[in-house]
Amino acid sequence: MSETGQGADAGPVLVLGASSDIARACAHRFAEAGHGLMLAARDVAALERDADDYRLRHGVSVTCHAFDALEPGTHAALLNDLSELPQIVLCAVGAMGDQAVSQRDPAAAALVLRANFEGPALMLGLIAEQFEARGSGVIIGISSVAGERGRASNYVYGSAKAGFTAFLSGLRNRLAGKGVQVITVLPGFVATRMTEGLDLPARLTAQPREVAEAVFRARQRGRDVVYVRPVWRLIMALIRALPEALFKRTKL
Amino acid sequence: MSTLSGWGRYPRLPTRLHAPRDPAGLAALVGGAAETGGLVARGLGRAYGDSAVGRQTVSMRHFDRMIAFDPASGQLIAEAGVSLGEIIAAFLPRGWFPAVTPGTRFVTLGGAIAADVHGKNHHIDGSFSAFVDWIELMGADGQVRRCSRQENPTLFGWTCGGMGLTGVILRAAIRLRRVESGWITQRVVPAPGLAALLEAFDTHAASPYSVAWLDCLGQGAALGRGLVMLGAHARADDLPAALRAQPFTTPRRPALALPVDLPSFALNRWSLRAFNALYYARGQRRAGPGLIDWSRYFYPLDAIGQWNRLYGRRGFVQFQCALPLDGGALGLQSLLARIEAAGTGSFLAVLKRFGPQQSAVAFPMEGYTLALDFPVNPRALALMTELDRITLDHGGRFYLAKDARLEGDLLKRADPRWARFAAMRRAEGLAGTFISAQSQRLDL
Numbered sequence: 001m002s003e004t005g006q007g008a009d010a011g012p013v014l015v016l017g018a019s020s021d022i023a024r025a026c027a028h029r030f031a032e033a034g035h036g037l038m039l040a041a042r043d044v045a046a047l048e049r050d051a052d053d054y055r056l057r058h059g060v061s062v063t064c065h066a067f068d069a070l071e072p073g074t075h076a077a078l079l080n081d082l083s084e085l086p087q088i089v090l091c092a093v094g095a096m097g098d099q100a101v102s103q104r105d106p107a108a109a110a111l112v113l114r115a116n117f118e119g120p121a122l123m124l125g126l127i128a129e130q131f132e133a134r135g136s137g138v139i140i141g142i143s144s145v146a147g148e149r150g151r152a153s154n155y156v157y158g159s160a161k162a163g164f165t166a167f168l169s170g171l172r173n174r175l176a177g178k179g180v181q182v183i184t185v186l187p188g189f190v191a192t193r194m195t196e197g198l199d200l201p202a203r204l205t206a207q208p209r210e211v212a213e214a215v216f217r218a219r220q221r222g223r224d225v226v227y228v229r230p231v232w233r234l235i236m237a238l239i240r241a242l243p244e245a246l247f248k249r250t251k252l
Numbered sequence: 253m254s255t256l257s258g259w260g261r262y263p264r265l266p267t268r269l270h271a272p273r274d275p276a277g278l279a280a281l282v283g284g285a286a287e288t289g290g291l292v293a294r295g296l297g298r299a300y301g302d303s304a305v306g307r308q309t310v311s312m313r314h315f316d317r318m319i320a321f322d323p324a325s326g327q328l329i330a331e332a333g334v335s336l337g338e339i340i341a342a343f344l345p346r347g348w349f350p351a352v353t354p355g356t357r358f359v360t361l362g363g364a365i366a367a368d369v370h371g372k373n374h375h376i377d378g379s380f381s382a383f384v385d386w387i388e389l390m391g392a393d394g395q396v397r398r399c400s401r402q403e404n405p406t407l408f409g410w411t412c413g414g415m416g417l418t419g420v421i422l423r424a425a426i427r428l429r430r431v432e433s434g435w436i437t438q439r440v441v442p443a444p445g446l447a448a449l450l451e452a453f454d455t456h457a458a459s460p461y462s463v464a465w466l467d468c469l470g471q472g473a474a475l476g477r478g479l480v481m482l483g484a485h486a487r488a489d490d491l492p493a494a495l496r497a498q499p500f501t502t503p504r505r506p507a508l509a510l511p512v513d514l515p516s517f518a519l520n521r522w523s524l525r526a527f528n529a530l531y532y533a534r535g536q537r538r539a540g541p542g543l544i545d546w547s548r549y550f551y552p553l554d555a556i557g558q559w560n561r562l563y564g565r566r567g568f569v570q571f572q573c574a575l576p577l578d579g580g581a582l583g584l585q586s587l588l589a590r591i592e593a594a595g596t597g598s599f600l601a602v603l604k605r606f607g608p609q610q611s612a613v614a615f616p617m618e619g620y621t622l623a624l625d626f627p628v629n630p631r632a633l634a635l636m637t638e639l640d641r642i643t644l645d646h647g648g649r650f651y652l653a654k655d656a657r658l659e660g661d662l663l664k665r666a667d668p669r670w671a672r673f674a675a676m677r678r679a680e681g682l683a684g685t686f687i688s689a690q691s692q693r694l695d696l
Contacts, residue, residue: 053317057342193273 011087012036016067016123019046021192022142023092025208029216030088031058038082040067069093069119070111075126088138088219089127093120094161096194102156109156116160121167128171128180135179138219141168142211145186145227148236151252172224183218184225187211188232204231256309259560260300262567262628262656265689271311278420279394281310282685286392290687293420295360296335299367300570301656302689303415312362315422318342326428327385332362332421337554339428344546345500348428349485351383357551362421367653368413368614370621372461372483372550375453375607379616381412385425389418392685396422406612410676413614415652417677417686417696433499435486436461436549442536446476446588450581450620453480453605460484461549465535466601467528468591468624476588478603479535483549491543502545505555524598563627571636572623572651573643574606580619583646587622587639594635598624613669615651623654633657640666652690660694670696 013030015023018039027037031054039047039062047064054062067078079085097112124139131137146154147161165184172182189195189205206228218226227233239252257264270291272278285291289307297304315331318338326348328339336350337357343349354369363369365387370379377383386400389411399408411418441456443449449464456462461483470477488499495501553559560568575583584603591598602623609616624639626632640662643650649667650658664671674696677683690696 049317049319052319056318056321057338059346196271 010034010036012038012061012084013088013090014038014040014082014086014127016040016089016091016120017069017093018050019043020092020094020194021208022187022190022211023090024050025212026090026092026140026215027054028057029209029212030090031060031062033216034058034060035088036061038063038065038086040065040078042066042068069123070114072119072122075123078123079126079130085130085134085137086127087136088140089124090140090142090215091120091124092142093123094142094144094194096154096157099154099156112156113160113163116157117163117167120164124167124171128175131180132175132178137179138181138183139168139171139175140183140185140215140219141165142185142187143168145188145232145236148186149239149247153252181219181222183215183223185211185215185218185228186225186232186236187214187228188235190228204229204235256294256297256305257567258297258299258301258304258656260563260568260570260628260656261560261565262569263302263689264567265302265305267305267307267309269309269311271314273314275390275396275422278310278390278422281308282390282392282420283394285686286684290685292686292688292691293332293362293366293416295333295363296358298356298359298363300568300654302693303367303653303655304363304688305690306688310420312360312420315362319423326430327425328428329423329425330361331423332365333360335360336364340546343428344431344434347430347432347500349431349546351427351429352377352380353550354380355551356554357547358554361424361426362416365412365421365424366414366416368611368616369653370604370606370616372463372481372604374609374616375457375462375605376460378607378609379413379611379614381611381614383427384412385427387411387421387425388423390420390422392419392681409612410673413611414673415690415696416688417673417691418682419686429485431485432488433486433491433495434502434546435491435495435499436483436544436546437486437490437541438544438549439482439541440535440538441480441482442478442532443480444477445470445473446581446585449476449478449480449603450584450605456480456482457605462605464603465531466588466603466622467532468588468598468601469525469528469595471592475592476584477532478601479532483544486543502547505547563625566628568625568627569632569636569656570623570625570654571639572621572654573639573648574615574617574621574651575619575643575646575648576617577619579646580648583642583648584620584622586642586646590638590642591624591635594631596626596632596635598626600625613673615649615653617649621651623651652694655690658694660696663694670694 013035015027017023019041044064044066051062051064065081095115102109102112143165144161146158147165150158168184189200191205211228214226214228253266254269255264256267270281291308291310292306293310293312294304295312312333315333317331319329321328336359352371364380368379368381388396389399390396441452443452459482464478464480466478604621606616608618644666
């Protein structure tokens with residue numbers, strides 16, 4: 001039923017922030033194709049429950065690892081903890097925070113900035129060094145369309161994602177021709193824990209499974225930047241094209 | 253608030269939809285339910301009517317993990333939101349298949365147990381609950397109890413077929429069946445009338461699977477004519493050499509989906525009569541043995557996404573009753589004669605022989621079950637009320653997983669177990685917490 005990858009094609013995938021809905025959907029997709037999984041997140045007990053599910057459904061090997069993106073001092077230890085250097089790393093670390101709180105509370109804003117930019121960038125930076133040395137690997141970063149232009153409603157989160165998007169773009173530029181693929185994923189609205197309770201337009205909102213399929217195909221086809229629902233490419237082109245004098249008066 | 257309905261898209265009801273992520277989140281909802289009009293759990297929403305819609309509805313989609321599998325016994329432990337389709341995807345390649353499956357694979361474990369669904373093998377294997385070793389059930393007090401034939405056996409009994417009204421099923425241990433391939437050896441037996449059809453069920457009682465498609469617009473001697481479809485899991489040596497190397501690999505067909513509602517006039521007595529005549533003729537031509545893959549055999553309608561839109565925007569209702577072996581043939585005759593006379597017809601008419609069943613509230617009883625789909629309109633609803641009476645008069649009972657419109661009094665007269673069920677719910681403090689639109693309508 002499912003394609004079963006073998007050898008180097010189906011090497012292990014390290015999933016950072018593996019408890020998120022998007023990460024879980026991606027993990028299922030890669031495991032379905034035969035990739036082993038290395039799950040990393042803060043709550044290892046929760047990962048163990050997921051791990052049994054992946055093993056049972058897909059018959060792949062799964063390991064669980066404690067990982068806190070906000071503790072850069074521990075990032076190298078995670079890599080040492082792994083039995084081998086993964087073939088693919090997928091980073092789904094992030095936190096939306098609350099824009100209103102972030103505006104008045106610098107500590108809360110700092111957390112959002114660090115969780116969406118500093119933590120993911122530093123960890124992927126470490127891995128990029130090792131992938132470059134090996135001469136192969138795939139780096140997948142889940143960023144956000146919110147990073148394409150700062151908006152009043154979520155610019156703290158958006159600016160951190162903008163930083164992450166720029167970081168991925170830089171990595172891609174640096175590693176082009178060195179055997180390392182870097183994919184930036186801009187999912188648009190996704191029905192996840194992060195957006196639970198928000199009133200999102202159904203036609204613009206993807207299910208985590210769609211994100212996973214888009215990510216999987218992007219890796220197969222060697223894509224650089226992925227929008228999950230194509231309509232978002234158009235929406236963001238329009239939003240980016242608006243002159244600032246006009247844009248500053250919009251309520252988006 | 254949002255609007256929700258069952259698979260028949262009738263009735264559509266306002267509800268507050270929740271999707272808790274863990275038992276603690278669920279317990280908080282259950283704890284507050286008595287003050288907020290009650291709640292009922294919902295899986296994939298394939299019950300046809302209002303079974304899984306309440307003032308508050310709790311989607312179990314986040315309880316979607318498989319937990320353990322024992323290849324020695326075939327026992328799978330999984331959370332209640334895991335679907336049979338997911339189980340097949342994971343385990344058929346390893347030679348396992350659900351022991352009992354209804355006509356769709358888009359049904360969750362929790363839903364299959366709550367409705368105690370049956371399949372084409374009921375006459376031999378019984379209903380879904382026969383393969384449930386235990387469940388974990390959250391009660392009105394938020395406590396989770398293990399229920400099985402040994403532990404809390406009474407609660408276990410009420411829960412199998414209890415339509416989610418005894419609590420929320422969190423996990424279950426079920427036993428899968430060993431199969432040697434993903435193929436079914438099928439044999440189609442045409443029967444020119446009802447008597448021949450029922451005789452065919454008896455003649456082929458040893459066939460592991462059997463079900464009949466009925467032409468409910470057949471007239472006179474052709475009343476109740478149909479095709480009996482027999483099946484068995486193909487063994488490896490039943491397969492042609494080309495398939496034997498990969499016995500679990502079956503062709504993947506492109507998913508079709510009905511993109512819009514058909515206008516309600518698309519299905520009328522003439523289009524139905526034409527379809528039925530063609531389908532019967534095709535069945536006669538193809539009579540005899542053949543090999544068919546598991547999805548086409550068990551789930552022909554799953555191949556058409558949102559086939560419920562076939563009946564137009566107003567939705568459809570299904571009538572499904574069971575009739576006892578004794579006098580059942582006469583009851584079926586009366587039901588079919590009434591339907592034929594009404595000329596309202598049913599696109600999908602299915603007849604099945606049930607085997608013996610011991611259970612507290614589950615639907616099946618030894619005899620026959622007849623299921624008919626009707627578009628929602630005043631004539632069809634009036635006809636169904638008449639069919640209710642005929643069923644009652646012949647000692648039959650009704651399937652709540654399909655029901656959207658029965659009256660409580662009639663249900664309890666036909667099936668007094670539901671009156672005892674309602675009394676139990678009041679005595680055990682369940683009646684104020686677990687409430688569906690159906691349980692309110694039927695006063696359960």
